[in-house]
Amino acid sequence: MPELPEVETVRRGLHHLVSGYRIVQANDLHPRAVKSESLAPLSSLQGARITGTGRRGKFLWITLDRPLVLVAHLGMSGQFLIAQKDRPAAKHIRAHFALKKSLRKLDLVFNDQRTFGWLSVEEMSDGVPTSASHIARDPFDPDFDFQATVAKLAKRNVRIKSALLNQEIMSGVGNIYADEALWRAQVHPESVTSEMSAKKIAAVIESATQVMAEAIAQGGTSFDDLYIDVNGESGFFDQSLAAYGQEDEPCPRCGTLIKRIVISARSSHFCPRCQRKKK
DNA sequence: TTATGTGTTCCCAA
DNA sequence: CTTGGGAACACATA
Numbered sequence: 001m002p003e004l005p006e007v008e009t010v011r012r013g014l015h016h017l018v019s020g021y022r023i024v025q026a027n028d029l030h031p032r033a034v035k036s037e038s039l040a041p042l043s044s045l046q047g048a049r050i051t052g053t054g055r056r057g058k059f060l061w062i063t064l065d066r067p068l069v070l071v072a073h074l075g076m077s078g079q080f081l082i083a084q085k086d087r088p089a090a091k092h093i094r095a096h097f098a099l100k101k102s103l104r105k106l107d108l109v110f111n112d113q114r115t116f117g118w119l120s121v122e123e124m125s126d127g128v129p130t131s132a133s134h135i136a137r138d139p140f141d142p143d144f145d146f147q148a149t150v151a152k153l154a155k156r157n158v159r160i161k162s163a164l165l166n167q168e169i170m171s172g173v174g175n176i177y178a179d180e181a182l183w184r185a186q187v188h189p190e191s192v193t194s195e196m197s198a199k200k201i202a203a204v205i206e207s208a209t210q211v212m213a214e215a216i217a218q219g220g221t222s223f224d225d226l227y228i229d230v231n232g233e234s235g236f237f238d239q240s241l242a243a244y245g246q247e248d249e250p251c252p253r254c255g256t257l258i259k260r261i262v263i264s265a266r267s268s269h270f271c272p273r274c275q276r277k278k279k
Numbered sequence: 280t281t282a283t284g285t286g287t288t289c290c291c292a293a
Numbered sequence: 294c295t296t297g298g299g300a301a302c303a304c305a306t307a
């Protein structure tokens with residue numbers, strides 16, 4: 001399931017490959033492919049030219065030469081793929097776009113095994129599509145307010161792991177990068193935010209930003225071919241994971257075996273020696 | 280057959 | 294009204 005680094009990898013790929021192309025044809029191929037709140041069906045985008053891309057947290061959008069955007073959320077398994085002859089056809093295609101730029105033609109598909117992802121046609125409001133208006137800025141947003149985010153976390157009464165997954169406090173972090181950020185900051189995932197020092201909270205945000213920046217540089221994390229970019233390529237950050245998915249493997253910092261616990265129905269991986277609740 | 284999964288939203292209780 | 298926790302959503306794989 002794509003988190004910010006994977007969504008950003010997809011956005012960059014799309015930006016590079018489809019900017020300037022005109023949507024010749026657009027069709028949804030599954031009843032849940034397009035959000036019910038969508039202002040219009042995908043077919044209404046026929047004739048529009050793609051001018052660029054945008055992202056906040058895990059929400060992604062394609063801008064057009066009209067006052068509407070095509071918004072996408074990849075959910076747990078959504079993919080944008082450029083069809084290529086030498087690649088087997090994707091098995092869960094939910095939407096298809098035929099694109100054209102002078103004599104060049106491209107087929108862009110939205111593929112999604114688990115159908116938690118969606119597309120929708122929306123208006124922009126305050127710099128983001130309406131469906132993302134409740135999503136907090138991510139740490140790569142030029143207007144991200146670091147101190148305000150520390151303060152917001154400090155007054156919550158939740159476990160830090162849950163707070164990191166809350167996209168209304170700070171967006172972009174999912175289960176993988178939450179575990180990695182906490183490992184780097186040496187914070188126990190069950191530490192309660194209101195009991196943490198501002199310095200510790202700041203360290204967690206800094207670690208999250210740093211680990212996501214490194215992951216973007218590696219093209220994201222791919223465990224299997226569920227996460228791949230628009231060209232079908234996997235990212236390499238899985239080789240750099242210190243905690244996530246490393247149950248019973250030695251902590252890269254101290255050698256203690258990484259432990260797995262469940263916090264609000266999600267797996268959390270941490271080092272029981274260097275991530276203590278009291279610190 | 281059962282457990283698990285990179286996410287979000289909705290419902291309920293405090 | 295606000296906040297936090299858990300279930301639900303759907304499908305594939307181990």
